[in-house]
Amino acid sequence: MSTTNPETTGLKSLNKAQCRAVTSNAPTVAILAGPGSGKTHTLMSRVVWLIQQGGYQPTDIIVATFTVKAAREMKERIRKALGQELEKKIVLGTFHSIARRYLAKYGGRIGLDSKFGIADDGDSRAIIQRICKRLDLQIEPSHAKLWISKRKAKGSTSTPAQNGKQLKENPALVTCFQGYQDHLARSNLLDYDDLLVRSVELLQNHPSCVSNVQAVLIDEYQDTNGIQYDLMKLFAQARQRITIVGDPDQSIYGWRSAEIRNLYRLLRDYPETDEVSLEENYRSSQSILDISLDVIQQDKKRYKKVLLPVHTKGAKPVLRKLKSSAAEGEWIVAEIRRAVMLFGGMLKHEDVAILLRSASLSRHVESALGKAGVAYRMIGGHKFYDRKEIKIVLDYLRVVYQPDNNDAVARVINAPRRGIGEATIKSLLEEAEQAKMSLWSLLWRHCRGQRKATTNIRAKMEQKLNTELLRIVSTLRQRSEGMNESSPLTLVGLIDDLVRQLNFKRYLEEEYVEDHEQRWANVQELVNLAGDFMRDFGKADEEALPEVEGVAQAKEDDLLGRLLANVALASDAQKDDKEQGKSSLVTISTIHAAKGLEWPVVFVPSVFTGSIPHSRAEDSDEERRLLYVAMTRAQVLLYLSCPLYGSQGLSNKVELSPFVAPFVGKFAQKGPSFDRPVVEGAAKILGRGAPTEKAIFDKIPPMFSPEDDRFPIDPFDPKNPDGLEDDADGHCARAPKRQRTVYANTGGGDGEEERPWKPDYATTMEKSSEFTMSSLPGFVSAGAHRAATAAAGAQETTTATKQHPGTGTSRRRPDQRSLLGFVTKEPKTQHAPPPSKAPADLSFTRYQAAASRHAAKHAPAATSIDLPRPAIDLALTQHKLSTGPALARPNAPKPTDDGPRKRYAVFSSSPPRPASPDESDEKKAAPAEPEQSRPAASFHTTTFMSALPRAGVRRPVGMGPPPAMDRLRKPFKPLTINRPKGPSG
């Protein structure tokens, strides 16, 4: 297998370096590479290669990823390459889920009860909070939690060196730690960190459990922490074959104790490691890469490496300043629409991602999208499983599964209301603890008359407890114990019965008069999720571990337990591309959750100090890397933006993030013109067909401004800093005093022409933006939009995995083998460092040289070869009817025959005023039903619908002036869903 011919082994999609990594015979392979260089693809290919060429059994391979999403994606890819049969046998998942599997099978060996549950974040927090309070420790629970988690996550790293520090430890923390562990043990729970800690313990003491393992592969290695490193080594202890891929520049989990140092530990611990660096970036346009590098290179301590653009320059990334967060949201919507429109169907909503530093920033964006009727899905942030109604049901299930889980029991005692208050529950808990029995059995015995509780429980309540809680749960428990894979529907039935017997619907109606429907729908969705779970994980040994000879496994056929574990471990976003394909959704995600993914169009809003370096962040380098990660998700269009005033008050000005401030001049100040070269360049990068100009033209409605000119370029006006809220038109309309911002001299340095801000135009457009956006029929409505795009863009477009389209153009570096591009500063390892003293900037120099070479080669050539006509698009640029008096009501043309359901929203041409009751009458008449045109196929649709006003309950949000609405309505909670829906067969 040493001489492998790429042609015959499916390695064609790999470049030379990748190929070398895939086929390396070294026991340990470290693949270090920047974003978009095909790391994951390479790792996946190596798995395939190990199985097909190396003769390894899939069951003997462990692939660990960092996030659930990454695991799922990896799974998908391997399935495509190997087929489901083989893929299923590979032990693949997040560290946590793999650890859990081992503990479920072998945990008995280290004294673990096989029915252990997983304490999620909320559980841990609650437990710690209680302990702190009860013992009157003078510490902050959140701090304690962090500390405990850090301590567990360290693994073997810390122990040797720092004894001095250990003495300094706050004894209160130690006490809390102890109490916490005791409590977990009593409730038979493991927290997330414990899964890893105990697995390490297991594998240390019982290596035979992994004696079969031939190869271990780790994705996103830079994010592993100490304990995960230990675990990796232990997984690999039989054969010591490890392959890792990673990028130190993308290390964004330091707060979770990820240690870049692990890279050097690996090189030290496995001196024969074959290091491979991948240097070509296949993802992004050159200008995106350039500016991303500008950002990351501010970090002087970083380990430099080469990143060669493969694609052409592309449109200049944008750094846009907006008046407020609300304006920012609206601008984003406008840009999305502009791009979708002017790319003539080549870009769809699903090609767009909005990446946020924190989930809480999503509000404005969501409301803008909602108003415009753009469907979206939110990844990360609020979790479906965190919703109150869901938590209650889950808590019941946990009690069914684990009667000793006192916390779950306690939460469930008075929900639905049974007239048992907090004080009573607290007292019962105390009593149980004193009596060294679980809360459940205390109640049980009390109600059976076996042991009278000292806590006073009134007869009426005892009655209720007995019939409504104890009896229901215990019968369900009996049923669940008889449940197994051969009776696949029982889990759904179980939840159904639980909910019915609790009269949960009525409870919701009474408790949540306002939105009980939504909540009940959520409960229904939970039932559906359970059904999906049964289908996908229920029967197949999705989680099986290979039998190792002579090592007995515990059977884990407890469906309920697995469901609950799945909820705890997989509570992040699922995407089910199959179903989503029908409706094209914009993605909103945290930057963290976006790692490893890519989109043609990426927005990074709120790039201001306090958000991106987050105000509570301790490591600003990590924050910078975070921004870098966000930026490098983009393939063709990258937009950063920053509101000039914070959302709270008008007076709090906001400062541009220091990470971009020095480069303001390198960004465009507004969205690019989507002229022919830009469109064609994008088409090339994405490997999609560029639409003809006619195709684009035909769909552009009149009144549509092809430029990003609806918002002032510089909304900042010192004379009128307070005109923000009420929109005293004057100040936005004033001609821009150019570049008088605090940040830098943007100098307007390049060919980007600055369109002067026309006062009248500005006002009208600005003012009319709400209704224009939301009510032009066929324009904003997803239905029409889909019709339009479907007609044009029926071609295959795959965003996920690129097969390195530009093979012909991408020049591989001849000296690819060299490592010097990567590590320039060798930390205190003294094993043979590669060409050690490369000047620190060499890599960058190389990069620059390559980049300019590349540019020289491509810029003229690329366009002239494929598409000889350069700038016909002038016509397009001038196709700007809208610069005229903007208020003329457009003779709204339906772009296509929208069939029978053409929906004309009623809109008045008068500028929107703050909502008055009479006015809203008119608005009520407007059909608030953009959502009806959308298929309700996936749960994400549900997500989206929750964003929309429900007829009768709310008036159409799109019609009204936004601020009023925002204040009137309780902000909706986006359902952020996550559907553990594995790609079913």
Next chain:
DNA sequence: GAGAGCGCGGTTTTT
């Protein structure tokens, strides 16, 4: 002792 009402601080990112 249960529940409704008001005031205050506070929450980054994920398994």
Next chain:
DNA sequence: CCGCGCTCTC
């Protein structure tokens, strides 16, 4: 801007 903890009433 949202859950909490505190107070007051039943």
